[in-house]
Amino acid sequence: MILAGGGVIKSEACDELHSFATEYEIPVITTMPGLGSFPETEDLALGMAGMHGTGAANMAITNCDALVGVGTRFDDRLTGGVDSFAPDADIIHVEIDPAEISKNIEADFPLIGDAERVLEQLDDTLTRPPEADAWREQCATWEEEYPLAYEMPDDEPLKPQYVVETFDEMADDDAIVTTGVGQHQMWAAQFWTYTHPRTWVSSNGLGTMGYGVPSAIGAKLGAPDTEVVCFDGDGSFLMTVQELSVAVRENLDITYVVLNNEAVGMVRQWQDGFYEGRRMASEYPWIPEFDKLAEAFGARGFRLEDPENVQETIEAAREYDGPAVIDAIIDPGENVYPMVPSGGDNGQFALSEAHLEML
């Protein structure tokens, strides 16, 4: 297994990673900051591992016998409980900072250096792919067994996953996605297909809510010719909404999608899952209407409620030359799965709330 972290992107090692993984046919998992380091359209890509990672990635990382971690610090959102993290694997840790070696997970083979150069050197040293046909088949089986799926019954409100997925199909391949923190961040990570480095702009494990609005402005200023989409939650959006005035002042062509469930949804999900549903300060149905708020700032505002209007609303927002805000009123009952509880076993991810209770 290769585990590609954000360091792969920082050291511009994505091309080298791609040629290394494909030449030796090694399946690739990414961390959240590593999204985009390896195209998720590749057969070898298993997606993101960790707390809300894909089933295939978490099964593979738990059961592999050799793990090459490149530019990753083995953060707790990735590893879950250390006791059950890749317990049978020899860890080869490629990392530029010696203090990260064996900090969280013991490195059997520490390789300190720039990711691109170390991958080149590994490539020069290896002579043939490891014999791992059975392993790759097993990974493919897991991918079939654990698809990221969601249901859309007619009598239920708009699903956030559908909004992200539809936008992904419509957007440019190299579009940049920025996010705040919470459920919307996880859906944006799970249901958007990342194929280019630096297209995922998020505070990741640092967990800074409100990061989405201003980072989209930064992304657009840094890459004026690239499409920029910000997925935000109603909670995160309200933390830095005033920055819309900057986007209006500079007339930046950014599409903001607020996945609005009238709650700080991730907090509510934890209160439901781990605190017997004792909801406290996590729901607030008295938030403003974000489409009107956007208009008040001088941006364009759209309200999206009906699943049938998703495509045309996104199209209209994308066509508008300037900042546009889609207030997407989503199903408040929707939660993020798969989920590995904090400190849990990655291989024992829950696929539903009932599974959480079993664990």
Added chain:
Amino acid sequence: MTGKLPGPAPDERMRPQGRRNSQGIRIDPEVEATHEPRLAVLSALVKHEPGVLSEVSGLFSRRQFNIESLTVGPSKDEDVARMTIVIEEPEPGVQQAKKQLKKLISVIEVEELEPEAMRRELALLKVAGEKPDDIQSVAEMYGGQAVDASRDAVTVEITGSKQKIDAAVDAFEQFEVLEVVRTGAAALERGSMTMDPSAMESDN
């Protein structure tokens, strides 16, 4: 409401037999191999400027290293201070503490001192002064001396290794000990080896 994602339930999945301990090291679950904590003396040369002590102590508290003592004072070079930090950690923790300290910009060099390094601590004990002669003779047994005496109390100074001071504090318990203050360890490597900050800086 939320549908269930497809796929086998947690208890229907394959599961590896192995385990890691809390330090992320693979272990045989039959013989739980955890490292025992040990005392380590770290000697660090740091820039002599405001805020360094809080940077270092902040690092230790954030990463929850167990500090036994921490002393800081001027070194030979007026721009450089020497910190002596005694921590009690399992081997991986000791290594991690060294590496994290080295990452701080204000830390010039860090070294772990050998167990046989010279370690000295100073203690002042204030003892109720009803039997000043007895107190003086106990102090002498530990190479110490009375440094202050009033009608009611005698203050005694003892210098030495941690063990010696522990023993001395015990010995004074036969009198009424009113107050104790200990400095924590100051330590230097034996022999002619030094940590030369100018040489270290040119390394970087």
